[in-house]
Amino acid sequence: GDSVTQMEGPVTLSEEAFLTINCTYTATGYPSLFWYVQYPGEGLQLLLKATKADDKGSNKGFEATYRKETTSFHLEKGSVQVSDSAVYFCVLSTQGGSEKLVFGKGTKLTVNP
Amino acid sequence: GAGVSQSPSNKVTEKGKDVELRCDPISGHTALYWYRQSLGQGLEFLIYFQGNSAPDKSGLPSDRFSAERTGGSVSTLTIQRTQQEDSAVYLCASSFEGLGGYTFGSGTRLTVV
Numbered sequence: 001g002d003s004v005t006q007m008e009g010p011v012t013l014s015e016e017a018f019l020t021i022n023c024t025y026t027a028t029g030y031p032s033l034f035w036y037v038q039y040p041g042e043g044l045q046l047l048l049k050a051t052k053a054d055d056k057g058s059n060k061g062f063e064a065t066y067r068k069e070t071t072s073f074h075l076e077k078g079s080v081q082v083s084d085s086a087v088y089f090c091v092l093s094t095q096g097g098s099e100k101l102v103f104g105k106g107t108k109l110t111v112n113p
Numbered sequence: 114g115a116g117v118s119q120s121p122s123n124k125v126t127e128k129g130k131d132v133e134l135r136c137d138p139i140s141g142h143t144a145l146y147w148y149r150q151s152l153g154q155g156l157e158f159l160i161y162f163q164g165n166s167a168p169d170k171s172g173l174p175s176d177r178f179s180a181e182r183t184g185g186s187v188s189t190l191t192i193q194r195t196q197q198e199d200s201a202v203y204l205c206a207s208s209f210e211g212l213g214g215y216t217f218g219s220g221t222r223l224t225v226v
Contacts, residue, residue, distance in 0.1 A: 036217075042219070043204075043217050043218060043219040043220060044204065044206075044217040045217070046214070046215070089156065099144070099161075099208075100146060100158045100161055100169060100172075101146070101148070101156075101158065101206075101215065102158070103148075103155050103156035103157075104155065105155040106155060106156075
């Protein structure tokens with residue numbers, strides 16, 4: 001079945017460091033891909049998305065490019081802030097039918113001042 | 114409403130009791146999803162509603178779990194004869210026609226003692 005594998009955490013960085021969280025997926029067809037973020041004490045929020053190959057999703061300085069050839073959707077940010085501390089989930093949306101979401105296990109990011 | 118509302122936010126119950134969890138989706142969102150977030154298990158899909166019908170119940174872990182949706186709006190997830198392994202955060206999400214752009218509620222944290 002469809003699945004998502006993402007880099008296990010926790011990840012600890014200093015402010016202004018470069019961030020990469022790796023994500024690869026297995027899916028039949030052409031899923032849509034998302035990154036969701038869960039800040040401490042808050043619910044899941046959509047961070048960015050890409051719906052087809054070579055699309056780049058971006059938001060709040062974060063970027064991810066849908067790479068069909070490597071089945072990847074790595075999350076990057078050039079300069080992280082303390083406020084970026086959260087758990088990040090790589091997610092795919094299955095094709096056809098329910099369009100249900102399949103989540104990676106999440107990567108906890110802590111950014112220190 | 115402005116967002117997806119879930120109640121209660123926290124529920125502690127004794128093993129063997131039944132519980133009901135409620136989700137009030139965004140007005141006009143036809144698709145509604147239940148997920149479970151457990152430590153060590155990540156986020157698991159439980160059930161999908163399109164309107165009042167549930168074409169995908171594949172994630173319900175046992176026949177102790179059931180869900181219904183009425184009026185194309187509010188949904189209730191019922192767990193009968195709760196077990197300790199049911200302890201988790203139960204999340205509800207809604208979207209328009211299942212086209213992506215899912216909005217998640219803040220979840221119900223269920224603790225079975």
